[in-house]
Amino acid sequence: MKVLQLGKFYPPAKGGMETILALICERTAQHVRNRVLVANSRPSTVEERHGSIEVIRVAALTRIGAVAVCPSLPFELARETADIIVLHEPNPMALVAYFLARPAGRLIVWYHSDVIRPSWRYRLFYQPFLRFALSRAERIVVSSPLLGESAPALRDFQAKCTVIPFGVEKAATDRPDQERVAEIRRDVSQPIVLFVGRLVPYKGVDVLLDAMAGLNAVALIVGEGPQRASLEAQAHRLGVASRVRFVGSVTDQELASLYRACDVFVLPSVTRQEAFGVVQLEAMAAGKPVVSTDLGTGVGWVNRHGETGYVVPPRDAGALREAIQRLLTDPDLRRSMGEAAVRRVRSAFTVERMIDDTLALYRDLMSTTGHGKTAA
Numbered sequence: 001m002k003v004l005q006l007g008k009f010y011p012p013a014k015g016g017m018e019t020i021l022a023l024i025c026e027r028t029a030q031h032v033r034n035r036v037l038v039a040n041s042r043p044s045t046v047e048e049r050h051g052s053i054e055v056i057r058v059a060a061l062t063r064i065g066a067v068a069v070c071p072s073l074p075f076e077l078a079r080e081t082a083d084i085i086v087l088h089e090p091n092p093m094a095l096v097a098y099f100l101a102r103p104a105g106r107l108i109v110w111y112h113s114d115v116i117r118p119s120w121r122y123r124l125f126y127q128p129f130l131r132f133a134l135s136r137a138e139r140i141v142v143s144s145p146l147l148g149e150s151a152p153a154l155r156d157f158q159a160k161c162t163v164i165p166f167g168v169e170k171a172a173t174d175r176p177d178q179e180r181v182a183e184i185r186r187d188v189s190q191p192i193v194l195f196v197g198r199l200v201p202y203k204g205v206d207v208l209l210d211a212m213a214g215l216n217a218v219a220l221i222v223g224e225g226p227q228r229a230s231l232e233a234q235a236h237r238l239g240v241a242s243r244v245r246f247v248g249s250v251t252d253q254e255l256a257s258l259y260r261a262c263d264v265f266v267l268p269s270v271t272r273q274e275a276f277g278v279v280q281l282e283a284m285a286a287g288k289p290v291v292s293t294d295l296g297t298g299v300g301w302v303n304r305h306g307e308t309g310y311v312v313p314p315r316d317a318g319a320l321r322e323a324i325q326r327l328l329t330d331p332d333l334r335r336s337m338g339e340a341a342v343r344r345v346r347s348a349f350t351v352e353r354m355i356d357d358t359l360a361l362y363r364d365l366m367s368t369t370g371h372g373k374t375a376a
Contacts, residue, residue: 001032001362004082004105006094008068010038010055014249015198016278017088017112020166024086025053027355032362037076039068039093045076067092074100084108084362087133090115095129106365109137113275113297114151116202127153134160138365143276144298151272162361165298167354168281168345176256176286184261190243191217191328194262194288196255196279199225204268204293206231210317211268212240217328219244219266222258259286263334264327267292267299270314274299281349284308284341289334291323302349308341 007021025034029052040046040057048055058076060068070093078101085105087094090113098107115126130153134140140160142148148161184192193215197203205221209231212219221231221244228246235241250258259265265283267274267290276298280290284302290309294300305311310323327334 001084001366002082003028003032003034003362004080004085004103005034005036006077006085006087006091006098007036007038008088008091008094009041010036010057013041016276019278020112021088023167023169023351024355024358026051027351028359028362029053031359035080035082037073037080037094039070039073041068045072069093070097073097077101077103081105084365086110087137088112089130089133092126092129095126095133099129099132107133107137108139108141108361108365109133110141111147111151111154112143113147114153114272116271116273138368139361141361142298144301146296146301147275147298150296164354164357164361165302165349166276166278166281167349167351168278168285169351176260177253178260180254180257181260184257188218188220188261191264192262193217193219193324193328194222194258194265194283195219195268196222196258196265196282197267198223199227199231201227202269202271202273204270204314206234207270207315207317207320208266208268209234209238209240209244211321211324212243213238213321215243215321215325215328217243217263217324220247220258220262221245222247222250222255224249255282256286259283259288262288264288264324265290265309266320266324267303268314268320269293269295269299271295272297277302281345284338284349285345287338287342289327289337289341291320291327293320302344304340304344307337308344309337 009018011018011022034053036055039060043059043061045059046057058070058073060070062069074097077097082105086108088110134157139162141162141164143166145163235244265288267277267280272295290303292299292303293314294311300311303309312319312323
């Protein structure tokens with residue numbers, strides 16, 4: 001079975017979509033032939049091999065925001081042959097390329113998150129291409145029931161939606177460097193609040209900085225992004241700069257140690273662009289309680305309020321502070337919620353389950369006849 005994965009970028013590019021795409025390819029490679037079509041970071045097209053996975057990085061002439069503009073992507077897509085095409089969305093260049101090339105192959109749209117754009121731009125420039133792909137898709141994968149039920153773009157396509165929750169590798173948190181964990185704890189010497197993610201507006205790090213006022217804790221901010229300078233300036237304005245450390249990008253091993261060293265993990269996202277929050281799974285797998293936000297997506301479905309942590313209203317620094325404080329001042333509560341978090345990950349969010357569900361979807365799709373398209 002030949003599967004073409006149509007993504008945005010591929011590792012070493014960082015991001016939630018990139019991580020999931022690589023996991024799917026690596027862990028299904030014994031069963032299907034994966035070929036990946038993504039944007040390059042340079043104005044040249046290159047083909048690489050990652051084990052048995054063929055990755056074509058298509059020349060990007062420029063960037064508009066987070067979107068790499070790849071004029072040759074439709075032509076590259078038209079040359080491909082595959083039994084199944086998996087289009088990872090949001091992905092405007094891939095949607096346009098699919099509309100123009102209209103390749104053969106049974107289509108799955110893997111709907112990672114909603115697109116948050118000014119309504120007129122979305123209706124004019126995004127919605128028609130997305131709707132075309134959703135209409136032709138035989139299955140639409142969502143990471144949680146809530147995302148499938150609440151996403152406006154999926155309202156007319158409920159019958160096609162299949163839930164495949166994301167999973168995390170056990171090795172990511174099972175083997176931290178214990179000496180490094182102890183070193184982090186000694187260096188910080190206060191309770192640790194950890195954030196991991198890109199420093200972009202929808203992640204809500206500005207709200208976390210507001211919440212740090214009055215907390216006897218240090219916030220470790222892991223990640224890079226265009227907001228770093230403004231967030232650092234905000235921390236100085238609020239008088240919390242001495243208790244906020246911008247760590248930048250770290251290795252996987254260092255991240256595993258940070259998860260183990262922290263007391264509370266916080267995901268303070270403020271829009272539906274945060275559809276799931278794989279990083280909260282990683283923290284939960286390390287036995288840490290999570291404070292996240294109620295966005296109407298899968299974030300609050302993954303982190304169960306009152307069981308594995310707390311779910312608070314978005315953009316509410318006071319509620320965020322109160323939830324963090326409650327956990328920091330109650331070691332028994334932290335421990336019990338951390339243990340519940342581990343159990344939840346092991347029962348529902350393993351990579352093995354995600355891959356089994358994905359392969360079952362491929363097999364089911366190939367065993368059916370005809371195409372389940374819905375009129376746009």
